[in-house]
Amino acid sequence: MCDRSANETIKGYFYQFDYSILKLLELNELEDEIVIECIEDVDISSENNYIAIQCKYYEGTEYNHSVIAPNRFFLLEINPVNYNRVVLKDIIYTIINKWSSSSKRTIPYCPYIYLHNLAPDEWISIKKVLYDEKTSFVDGYPYLGSEFHCEAICQNSDHNNNKINVRLLSDMSCTKATINYLKTTREIYQFYLNNIYFEFDDPNVKHVKIQVLDIKDLKEFI
Secondary structure, eight states: OHHEEEEHHHHHHHHHOOOHHHHHOOOOOOTOOOEESSSSSEEOSSSSSSEEEEEEETTSSSSSSEEEEEEEEEEEEEEEEGHHHHHHHHHOOOOHHHOOOOOOSSSBBBBBBEEETHHHHHHHHHHHHHHHHOOOOOOOOOSSOOOOOHHHHOOOOOOSTTTTTTEEEEEEEEEEHHHHHHOOOOOEEESSSSOOOOOOOOOOEEEEEESSSSSSGGGGTO
């Protein structure tokens, strides 16, 4: 008698292979690439984006796939000596433009940003600038006087009324709590001046630490 589970597994591999070929033909640039069985079943990498896709096959149903981007955390250390709000805003928008998407072809995603050593009043000024420029953000504080809530900053974004461009983390404790709260793929990119300031030891979480002495040079890495 035929092993039904084995047949379904083989069909699943065929679907994954066919989908990989389809996405390969859809690549826009010669430098873009597709990797099989990396973070997810099919990973698509381009200069400005990285998408991990889960391919699922269910017997008796149509082929289904979901697009999942890793939760990316950008930790930037601010140097008070040469701080410039315009430069920082430009870097924030660079991160948003490269690492967020509201395309209806994917599950919406956006980056988490923590600004180390940024004065509290300047944090408020940065948020005001983003708000005035119609950039939608969440910071984990759902109401005035609220404590930090992980579920508030990790709330789902959608294509309509709850579009989120960026998630702003106010301190290291909130950052660590949020990373622990999430159960999907997480990647930390820590940029520091002289000393590493954020420790997170988890073999399941990618943690890249890069020394950058001038904040203007961050664009080369983001």
